[in-house]
Amino acid sequence: MTSNSDTTRREFLKTSVAAASAFAAPAFVRGQNLNSQLQFAGIGTDGKGYSDIKLIASHDKVKCVAFCDVDLSRTAKVKPLAPEAPVYQDYKKMLDELGDKIDAVSVSTPDHTHAIISMDAMQRGKHVYCQKPLTRTVWEARQMRLQAKKSGVITRMGNQIHSHSAYRTAAKAIQDGVIGKVTAIHSWVGTTGHGRSGLLNKPANNEAVPKTLDWNLWISVAPMRPYGGNRVYHPFTWRDWQDFGSGAIGDFGCHLLDPVYTALKITGDPISVHSSHTGINDEVWPAQETIKYVIPGTQYTAGRSLPITWYDGGRRPDSRIAKLLPGQSLPSGGSIFVGEKGNMILPHYSQPFVNIEGVNIEPVESLDHYHGWVDGCLSGKQPSDGFEYGGHLTEAVQLGNVAAFFPGETLEFDGKALKITNNSEANKYLTRDYRTGFEIASL
Ligand SMILES: NC(=O)C1=CN([C@@H]2O[C@H](COP(=O)(O)OP(=O)(O)OC[C@H]3O[C@@H](n4cnc5c(N)ncnc54)[C@H](OP(=O)(O)O)[C@@H]3O)[C@@H](O)[C@H]2O)C=CC1
Ligand SMILES: O=C1CO[C@H](CO)[C@@H](O)[C@@H]1O
Structure with missing residues (x-):
């Protein structure tokens, strides 16, 4: 009542x-x-x-x-x-x-x-x-x-x-034109697509579901499978598995590409996506990947389209791309914004710096996200x-995971129609089958 x-x-x-x-x-x-x-x-x-x-x-x-x-x-x-x-x-x-x-x-x-x-x-x-x-x-x-x-x-x-100062500072610097219009982005993270559970396939052994856990609800939309044991799927290790998690790009793409999308005010759908990686099966995500996107250009990009390259699992851009000054180095994860006047390096979670002599970027304050x-x-x-912004960013991130099933192929994406136009088989990976009783009531 x-x-x-x-x-x-x-x-x-x-x-x-x-x-x-x-x-x-x-x-x-x-x-x-x-x-x-x-x-x-x-x-x-x-x-x-x-x-x-x-x-x-x-x-x-x-x-x-x-x-x-x-x-x-x-x-x-x-x-x-x-x-x-x-x-x-x-x-x-x-x-x-x-x-x-x-x-x-x-x-x-x-x-x-x-x-x-x-x-x-x-x-x-x-x-x-x-x-x-x-x-x-x-x-x-x-x-x-x-x-x-x-x-x-x-x-x-x-x-x-x-909302952290580092990413807000980077977005402001790009919009202030510190490195001029942006011609390319390279983003990388050390995290691997699998390896958390130590498994590449469903385990042969099973263990009893702990009494406190409702396994049916945990599985939710995914096809039912046995519990497996502690840290096979839950907690945390679900990130490895295609049915539950989204690999390294799913885990970190919405972090590292966030300042890219915010700084450049990207609101368009990816035009194409291409992957190369160390191998995929039907269960877990590739250990190491390179995903190449072409995204529509904006007022902050030099061209009508922008190449964004994502690297994970130990892969990273050739450091020569950054044209670093003496004393500068690439972080273990972050992004290089390649600009017409210079490059900005944005380490994941710390302040950006540029390779232009004498130019220092003034940090802006953090806000409370929550x-x-x-x-x-x-x-x-x-x-x-909000979800308008996060939805666009997540669509791009998860499109990278669709491309992982077709390594070496450039998939062309029609965002308006929500369709891959040059590979009909790839379209099935844009969505999933929902377990009976766990369907999503869409619009
Ligand atoms: N923004 C950031 O910096 C970070 C974000 N994340 C994100 O947070 C999310 C959770 O990750 P993480 O905390 O590592 O995952 P865990 O598996 O450790 O925990 C998730 C929690 O949710 C519970 N849970 C699972 N399914 C349901 C459900 N259907 N209804 C209610 N509760 C449920 C889990 O229970 P159970 O123990 O049974 O699984 C657990 O307590 C992920 O999306 C991850 O990407 C994670 C870390 C940092
Ligand atoms: O920022 C983060 C820290 O690491 C976690 C585990 O990989 C991520 O899920 C998270 O988003």
């Missing part, structure tokens, strides 16, 4: 956010919303989920009203944040039972469950903070973008470095990396 005051408050929050998404929110709406509380539920409560929930809950207008994790043994850390809040194993049951008592949710679960949970929450009018990559597939990323717009809810992707989303939910103002 919802009390009258809850209904009134909830209805008010909903209408004012809907109004704000249709046109700029009038000051009185913002003011009244900023005085109200955000009733928040955290989904996925260990691993990254714990830090997401803790940092969102540190906003003084947030009230934690529920927690949810498929493994009840992994909920102990969040309980002290709101000892009276109920703990659920099934997010659907939580949303059904608590209804309007929840305004907003975080989704910090393995990649394969981001879309099914976030779509359901948005369809019920909840604001959503969802971890990176926004989704496991290109099709899901498109649905998330469309649904967020349709529902008029406030969204943010969990790529928190977006509070920025909460403030957005209360004011109706969409933060910069």
Whole structure:
């Protein structure tokens, strides 16, 4: 049952956010919303989920009203944040039972469950903070973008470095023209596509599912398979497996390519994608990859299109591309922005530098990524990396994973039609088959 005051408050929050998404929110709406509380539920409560929930809950207008994790043994850390809040194993049951008592949710679960949970929450009018990559597939990323717009809810992707000084400084430097127009991007990370579980195929042995874990809910949209054992798939090692995670580019693409997309204001769909790697089977992602994209140019690029090359698993760009000054070196992960006047090197999570003598970049301040989303939910103002932005970025990242199934081929992509135009077989990898009972209700 919802009390009258809850209904009134909830209805008010909903209408004012809907109004704000249709046109700029009038000051009185913002003011009244900023005085109200955000009733928040955290989904996925260990691993990254714990830090997401803790940092969102540190906003003084947030009230934690529920927690949810498929493994009840992994909920102990969040309980002290709101000892009276109920703990659920099934997010659907939580949303059904608590209804309007929840305004907003975080989704910090393995990649394969981001879309099914976030779509359901948005369809019920909840604001959503969802971890990176926004989704496991290109099709899901498109649905998330469309649904967020349709529902008029406030969204943010969990790529928190977006708000960090290092990435914000890099974006400003590019937009200020420090290296001139950009002609190419090279981004790399040391992380490998598999190796976390030590397996290349499903294990022959099985172990009993821990009593605290609902394995059916963990598997969710993916085809059912036996539990396997601790750290075969969960926790954490799901990143290796095609059914659940997204390999190295899925794990880090939405971090490293985020300042590229933000700085260059990329909103167009990739034109083409090409992969080369050390080998792929039907289960895990390649250990080492090079993915080459061609992306439509913007006001900050020299050409009408822009080549972006991604390297992982120990592969990295030829250091001569960077034309470093004496004393400079390439970081273990990051990006080279090649410009007409010079190059900018952006190490992952630290300040950028350029190879132009005498030019130092003044850092800009960090913002609070988590509070920025909460403030957005209360004011109706969409933060910069909502699902419209995160959806575009994730589509590109996951398109790289589609290309991994066709090494050596250049796949041409028609973003409008959501179709690969020169290889019909590749289209099946843009989406997936959903397990009965776990289909995503799309638009
Ligand atoms: N932005 C960043 O810097 C980082 C982002 N991430 C992202 O966060 C997400 C989670 O990663 P990580 O914390 O490492 O993963 P883990 O496997 O360690 O934890 C995920 C948590 O979610 C729970 N869970 C799994 N499925 C569901 C479900 N359907 N409903 C509710 N709870 C569920 C897990 O339970 P169980 O123990 O049973 O699996 C676990 O407690 C990923 O998308 C990852 O990419 C991760 C690290 C850093
Ligand atoms: O930033 C991060 C730190 O490492 C984790 C494990 O690879 C990533 O998932 C995460 O996004």
